[in-house]
Amino acid sequence: MNIFYDRWLGGRQGAIGLLLLALLIFIVLPTFLDIYRLNNVGKYLTYAFAAVSLVMLWGHAGILSLGQGIFFGVGGYCMAMFLKLEASDPASTARQTTPGIPDFMDWNQITQLPFFWEPFHSLTFTIIAIFVIPAVFAYVIGAAMFKRRVGGVYFAIITQAIAAILTILVVGQQGYTGGINGITDLKTLHGWNINTNSAKYILYYINGALLIGVILLCRYILSSKLGRLLLAMRDKEDRVRFSGYDVSNFKIFVFSLAAIISALGGAMFTLQVGFMSPTFVGIVPSIEMVILAAVGGRMSLIGAVYGALLVNYGKSAFSESFPALWLFLMGGLFIGVVMFFPNGLAGLYQTYAKPTVDQFLEKFARKSAVVQSTSLNEKKEVVE
Amino acid sequence: MLFGYSFSDLGSILVMQGFSGLSLFSVLLLMALGLAIIFGQMGVINMAHGEFMTIGAYTIYVVSKITEKYFPEFMAYYFVVAILAAFVIAFIVGYFVEFLLIRHLYKRPLDTLLATWGLSLIMQQIFRSVFGGREVSPTLPDWLMGAWAPTPNIDIPINGLFVMVITLIVTGAVILALYKSRWGLKVRATTQNRMMAGAVGINTQKVDRMTFAVGCGVAGIAGAAFTTIASTGPTSGSTYIVDTFLVVVFGGTASLLGTVASAFSISQAQSILTFFMTNAMGKVVTLLAIIVILMLRPEGLFASKVRK
Numbered sequence: 001m002n003i004f005y006d007r008w009l010g011g012r013q014g015a016i017g018l019l020l021l022a023l024l025i026f027i028v029l030p031t032f033l034d035i036y037r038l039n040n041v042g043k044y045l046t047y048a049f050a051a052v053s054l055v056m057l058w059g060h061a062g063i064l065s066l067g068q069g070i071f072f073g074v075g076g077y078c079m080a081m082f083l084k085l086e087a088s089d090p091a092s093t094a095r096q097t098t099p100g101i102p103d104f105m106d107w108n109q110i111t112q113l114p115f116f117w118e119p120f121h122s123l124t125f126t127i128i129a130i131f132v133i134p135a136v137f138a139y140v141i142g143a144a145m146f147k148r149r150v151g152g153v154y155f156a157i158i159t160q161a162i163a164a165i166l167t168i169l170v171v172g173q174q175g176y177t178g179g180i181n182g183i184t185d186l187k188t189l190h191g192w193n194i195n196t197n198s199a200k201y202i203l204y205y206i207n208g209a210l211l212i213g214v215i216l217l218c219r220y221i222l223s224s225k226l227g228r229l230l231l232a233m234r235d236k237e238d239r240v241r242f243s244g245y246d247v248s249n250f251k252i253f254v255f256s257l258a259a260i261i262s263a264l265g266g267a268m269f270t271l272q273v274g275f276m277s278p279t280f281v282g283i284v285p286s287i288e289m290v291i292l293a294a295v296g297g298r299m300s301l302i303g304a305v306y307g308a309l310l311v312n313y314g315k316s317a318f319s320e321s322f323p324a325l326w327l328f329l330m331g332g333l334f335i336g337v338v339m340f341f342p343n344g345l346a347g348l349y350q351t352y353a354k355p356t357v358d359q360f361l362e363k364f365a366r367k368s369a370v371v372q373s374t375s376l377n378e379k380k381e382v383v384e
Numbered sequence: 385m386l387f388g389y390s391f392s393d394l395g396s397i398l399v400m401q402g403f404s405g406l407s408l409f410s411v412l413l414l415m416a417l418g419l420a421i422i423f424g425q426m427g428v429i430n431m432a433h434g435e436f437m438t439i440g441a442y443t444i445y446v447v448s449k450i451t452e453k454y455f456p457e458f459m460a461y462y463f464v465v466a467i468l469a470a471f472v473i474a475f476i477v478g479y480f481v482e483f484l485l486i487r488h489l490y491k492r493p494l495d496t497l498l499a500t501w502g503l504s505l506i507m508q509q510i511f512r513s514v515f516g517g518r519e520v521s522p523t524l525p526d527w528l529m530g531a532w533a534p535t536p537n538i539d540i541p542i543n544g545l546f547v548m549v550i551t552l553i554v555t556g557a558v559i560l561a562l563y564k565s566r567w568g569l570k571v572r573a574t575t576q577n578r579m580m581a582g583a584v585g586i587n588t589q590k591v592d593r594m595t596f597a598v599g600c601g602v603a604g605i606a607g608a609a610f611t612t613i614a615s616t617g618p619t620s621g622s623t624y625i626v627d628t629f630l631v632v633v634f635g636g637t638a639s640l641l642g643t644v645a646s647a648f649s650i651s652q653a654q655s656i657l658t659f660f661m662t663n664a665m666g667k668v669v670t671l672l673a674i675i676v677i678l679m680l681r682p683e684g685l686f687a688s689k690v691r692k
Contacts, residue, residue, distance in 0.1 A: 058494075064494045064497070066497075144679040145679065145682070148679070148682045149682070150678075150679075150682040152493065152494065153427075153429055153493055153494065153497070154633060154682065156429075156494065156497060157429075157626075157629045157630070157633055158633075158675060158678060160626060160629075161626055161629075161630055161671055161674075161675060162675065164626045164671065165668050165671045165672060165675075168664050168667055168668050168671075169664070169668050171664065172662060172663075172664030172665060172668065283626065287498075287501055290498060291498065294498060324509060324512070324513060327505050327506065327508065327509035328505075328506055328509055330502070330505050331502040331503060331504070331505035331506035331509070332502065332506065333502065334498050334499060334501055334502025334503075334505070335485065335499045335502040335503060335506075337498075338489065338492075338495045338498050338499040338502075339485070339488060339489070339499065342492075342495070
């Protein structure tokens with residue numbers, strides 16, 4: 001029990017932070033928002049997966065990937081392919097030249113389902129694919145680069161180029177991928193209509209639970225020896241190497257893990273939004289995921305979620321009413337966060353709000369229990 | 385016979401596609417030269433580099449409109465003045481950007497990436513507000529139009545030739561400046577060892593500012609070259625930024641010769657592949673090839689033999 005409390009929840013501070021987040025996601029937002037807005041929040045929370053993965057990758061391991069959109073897209077497309085196949089059963093596509101294949105293939109004169117679409121008839125395969133494909137993809141990229149000690153800026157640029165390639169490929173191969181429009185008109189998951197309000201509520205809660213689960217897992221990893229090593233690698237890579245650790249394997253691991261987390265977000269995105277398109281894969285979305293993590297605080301898993309909510313809310317609020325102003329704001333946000341608040345919202349909380357909160361908690365703890373606090377206070381290395 | 389073309393046709397295709405590749409080569413090379421100075425020498429990741437190119441392109445547009453309206457008799461010569469103006473304006477903007485933004489971030493290279501990305505968003509929006517979202521093109525002087533046809537099958541556009549000449553001159557000038565001038569010596573000294581350079585009396589801050597501004601100025605000239613092959617929109621520059629970074633990385637960051645070689649091979653490969661496949665696939669194949677080569681040879685084509 002104690003291990004769970006200290007390592008998964010991150011001690012008292014971490015537990016309270018997580019509890020507040022869970023309250024916000026599961027109770028406050030669903031009570032005050034109608035289903036349309038809640039669905040939007042659900043969409044923002046899927047970006048939070050990518051932001052959390054970047055906190056692991058960039059904040060803690062020092063690897064800036066400008067290609068999280070790739071994995072977000074892979075997860076999303078896997079899900080979308082399954083849903084699309086289910087939506088294009090021979091009965092409902094009877095008007096096409098070739099019934100039983102997705103409509104965009106029919107428009108592009110493709111008469112047979114391509115071989116790589118075949119296995120996506122199975123939900124089990126799809127769910128496995130959402131985890132395995134991004135992991136393998138990340139493993140290959142990571143192994144090729146980290147084994148040769150390519151890191152830092154080069155890694156960022158190459159991942160960005162890969163994101164660019166993937167977008168061009170998806171847009172160019174219209175018959176196989178749906179092109180620029182993406183995969184649309186998704187209806188049912190195993191016969192369960194995902195467009196009804198009740199389905200949207202259920203998906204929102206599943207999404208929130210998955211997100212909390214991912215944060216718990218990341219906390220556990222960060223509080224382990226591995227997490228300590230990641231930090232050490234970020235700060236002095238050579239010293240870790242000279243201590244006898246194989247740095248590249250740790251980097252490959254954390255890159256693959258981040259890929260899986262992003263892919264999970266992508267899959268949930270498809271389920272909640274009801275389509276997937278290359279606009280969520282390329283260079284721009286990938287870099288926007290970095291800004292979500294930066295606004296929330298690049299070291300803070302929970303901060304990343306708030307960053308994702310805040311930035312995306314701002315984006316949809318401003319870009320609807322003042323599209324021109326939004327780009328200025330977004331650009332200013334990038335510059336401002338980097339120049340003035342390198343630790344983001346979490347950093348602001350640490351400097352301004354935390355002392356007061358600590359005082360309050362101290363009083364509270366003294367009232368309720370006197371004995372317990374000494375052992376807990378020694379373990380101050382809380383993973384936020 | 386190959387792909388259904390006869391060999392003489394294939395020869396002409398190669399020459400013409402090769403030549404249209406040369407126009408792309410000019411733009412890429414000029415962009416990459418500026419970036420090679422900024423990224424290769426200073427280690428700053430300038431994601432707004434494409435926007436400096438756009439500044440150059442819009443400068444050409446503005447100068448052409450002014451000349452057309454007020455000095456129509458100089459229409460034939462304005463382009464030369466406009467190129468200088470493109471350099472100067474991009475230089476000045478770069479100078480201020482370094483002063484306001486970049487100099488605070490030299491120790492955090494990954495953060496310059498984010499900050500300059502933000503800068504590029506702001507600059508794009510400024511372009512959109514000032515010039516509108518529609519693409520514009522300057523009125524090119526008559527002598528730049530037309531084509532030169534050495535054989536009936538081959539047409540070589542004059543503006544392509546002209547841009548090639550500019551590229552050659554600028555490349556030569558940059559190489560001379562970096563390796564033969566007093567300023568180049570200071571730049572190289574500063575980038576190799578900032579502390580020591582400061583200790584022997586070089587004002588490293590001033591050198592940084594000049595270096596960044598010159599890099600941006602060269603991007604402005606790239607914009608001038610760009611106007612001869614395509615029309616300018618607010619996001620014209622950002623479509624080149626990934627390619628440009630790949631050119632610099634592929635060539636080996638510290639080697640200008642490598643930059644020239646990689647810009648040439650990338651633009652030629654892309655242009656010739658584009659003819660045989662679709663536009664998108666040509667680009668995908670080229671980029672994939674670069675990435676595979678970079679994975680096998682991370683230091684690029686021409687590695688510098690400096691220990692890091």
